[in-house]
Amino acid sequence: MTAPVLLTNLRILDPSRNLDEMGGLLMADGRIVAAGANARNQGAPEGTEIRDCSGLVAVPGLVDAQVFVGEPGNEYRETIESASRAAAAGGITSFITMPDTNPVIDDIALVEFVQKTARDKALVNVYPSAALTKGLLGKEMTEFGLLSAAGAVSFTNGRSPVDDTMVLRRAMTYAREFNAIIACETRDPYLGGGVMNSGVLASWLGLSGIPREAEIIPLERDLRVAEMTGGAYHASRLSVPGSAAAVAQARQRGVKVTCGISINNLTLNENDIGEYRTFFKLYPPLRGEDDRVSMVEALKNGTIDIIVSSHDPQDVDTKRVPFADAADGAVGLETMLAAALRLYHSGGIDLMRLIDAMSTRPAAIFGLDAGTLKPGAKADITLIDLDYPWIVSKDDLVSRSKNTPFDNARFTGRAVQTYVRGLRVHSV
Numbered sequence: 001m002t003a004p005v006l007l008t009n010l011r012i013l014d015p016s017r018n019l020d021e022m023g024g025l026l027m028a029d030g031r032i033v034a035a036g037a038n039a040r041n042q043g044a045p046e047g048t049e050i051r052d053c054s055g056l057v058a059v060p061g062l063v064d065a066q067v068f069v070g071e072p073g074n075e076y077r078e079t080i081e082s083a084s085r086a087a088a089a090g091g092i093t094s095f096i097t098m099p100d101t102n103p104v105i106d107d108i109a110l111v112e113f114v115q116k117t118a119r120d121k122a123l124v125n126v127y128p129s130a131a132l133t134k135g136l137l138g139k140e141m142t143e144f145g146l147l148s149a150a151g152a153v154s155f156t157n158g159r160s161p162v163d164d165t166m167v168l169r170r171a172m173t174y175a176r177e178f179n180a181i182i183a184c185e186t187r188d189p190y191l192g193g194g195v196m197n198s199g200v201l202a203s204w205l206g207l208s209g210i211p212r213e214a215e216i217i218p219l220e221r222d223l224r225v226a227e228m229t230g231g232a233y234h235a236s237r238l239s240v241p242g243s244a245a246a247v248a249q250a251r252q253r254g255v256k257v258t259c260g261i262s263i264n265n266l267t268l269n270e271n272d273i274g275e276y277r278t279f280f281k282l283y284p285p286l287r288g289e290d291d292r293v294s295m296v297e298a299l300k301n302g303t304i305d306i307i308v309s310s311h312d313p314q315d316v317d318t319k320r321v322p323f324a325d326a327a328d329g330a331v332g333l334e335t336m337l338a339a340a341l342r343l344y345h346s347g348g349i350d351l352m353r354l355i356d357a358m359s360t361r362p363a364a365i366f367g368l369d370a371g372t373l374k375p376g377a378k379a380d381i382t383l384i385d386l387d388y389p390w391i392v393s394k395d396d397l398v399s400r401s402k403n404t405p406f407d408n409a410r411f412t413g414r415a416v417q418t419y420v421r422g423l424r425v426h427s428v
Contacts (some may be wrong), residue, residue, distance in 0.1 A: 004047065005048065006044045011056070017373070030377055030423075035376060041420070055290070059365075064362070065096045065362045066311070068311060069097050073136045078313040078401060086333040098159075099128075099130055099426070100131055106129050115119075119388070131158070138157060153181075153368065169228065183236050192210050195281065196273060197270045216240065220246050259306075261299065270287060273323075305365060306361050311330075315331050331397065331399045332404070342411070357364065389411070
C-alpha cells in the first residue's frame with residue numbers, strides 16, 4: 001500500500017487512448033486512478049502528496065522488447081539488477097530479456113531464475129523470453145507449453161537465426177497452439193558473414209560487407225513459413241527498406257507478422273563508423289543514410305511496429321580490438337528515448353507515434369501489462385522533459401558496460417522521473 005500521489009500541470013500523452021491533453025495524474029496503491037484533464041482541479045484523497053510537474057510530459061512507461069543481459073554466466077557485463085537500474089534511468093519500466101546467457105534460458109528452472117532474481121533485485125518489470133531451440137543450436141525445439149506456463153513471453157533464438165526451415169515450421173506450428181509469439185533475427189549465415197554494411201565505404205575501409213539481401217532473403221523465407229503455419233511471427237530487428245516492403249506485402253496476404261527496429265538503425269548510419277570505431281560495430285549493421293531515412297518513414301506509417309534498444313553489453317576485451325574482430329553490440333537502455341527524441345525534434349515523426357512504438361505497441365504484441373495510462377492500469381509512468389539538454393558520458397552510465405555509440409553525443413530531451421507501480425525509481 002502506498003500513499004496517493006498527484007502529479008499536476010502535466011501534458012498527458014497516452015497512445016492507448018489516443019489522448020494528448022493537459023491535466024493531472026493521480027495514482028494510489030500502485031495503480032492509476034485518473035490521468036488527463038479530468039484529473040485536474042478535481043481534488044485528491046486526504047493525505048495525497050502533490051507534485052508540480054510543470055513543463056513535463058507523462059507517457060506510459062517505456063517497454064523494451066530486446067535486452068541482452070549477462071546473468072546468468074556473464075555478470076561482469078551486466079546483471080539483471082544493473083540492467084534494471086539502467087532501464088529506469090532511461091524511462092523504461094518493462095523489458096524483455098533475451099535467452100543468450102550461460103546457461104541458455106531453455107528450461108523452466110532458468111525462466112524461474114530470471115523471474116525470481118528480478119523480483120528480488122530489479123527496479124523495473126523484467127520479462128524473460130525463452131530459447132526457441134535447445135542451447136540456441138537451431139536443432140531441437142524447447143518445451144513451449146511448459147516454458148509459456150512458467151512465464152516466458154516469447155520464443156527466440158536470440159542473436160542466432162534458425163537456419164533449418166523444418167525446425168522453424170515445427171516451432172511456429174507448435175507455438176500457434178499456445179498463442180505464443182516467435183521472434184527471429186533475419187540473418188543469412190553466409191551472406192551475413194561480413195562486419196559492416198556492404199558498399200563503397202566498406203571497400204574504402206577494407207572491411208567485408210553485409211548486403212541488404214542477407215536480411216531480406218531469410219525474412220522472406222520466414223514470412224512464407226509464417227503464412228504456411230498461421231503462427232504469429234515477429235522480425236526482431238530490421239534495417240533496410242526491402243525488409244519493410246516484404247512485411248507490408250505479407251500483411252496484405254494475411255500473415256500475422258510484426259517487426260521491430262533498433263534505435264541505432266533509426267538514428268545512426270554507416271558514416272558514424274569513421275576510422276574503425278568499434279562501438280559502432282552492430283547487428284544489424286549501420287546502413288546508408290537513404291536506408292535510415294526510409295526506415296524512419298516505415299516507422300512513421302506503421303509498417304515498423306516497435307523500437308528496441310538492442311541493449312547488448314560488451315566489455316573492453318571484446319571491443320578494444322581491430323574492427324573486424326570486435327563483438328557486435330552496444331548498450332542502449334539509457335539512451336533509447338533520448339536518441340528517439342532526435343526524430344521528434346527534427347520533425348521526422350510525431351511524439352504520439354514515437355511513444356506508441358516504445359510503449360503501447362510492444363506491450364500489446366507481447367501481451368504485457370503495460371503501455372497505458374488508463375485508470376486501473378499499473379502506475380508505470382515516464383515523465384519526459386522534451387527540452388532537457390545533456391551530453392552522454394560513459395562515466396555516467398549506470399550499465400556495467402560502457403560500450404555506447406552515443407558517447408559524448410548531445411541530446412535534447414530525457415526521462416527525468418520514472419515510476420514503477422507508483423514508486424519513483426529514478427529522478428534527475
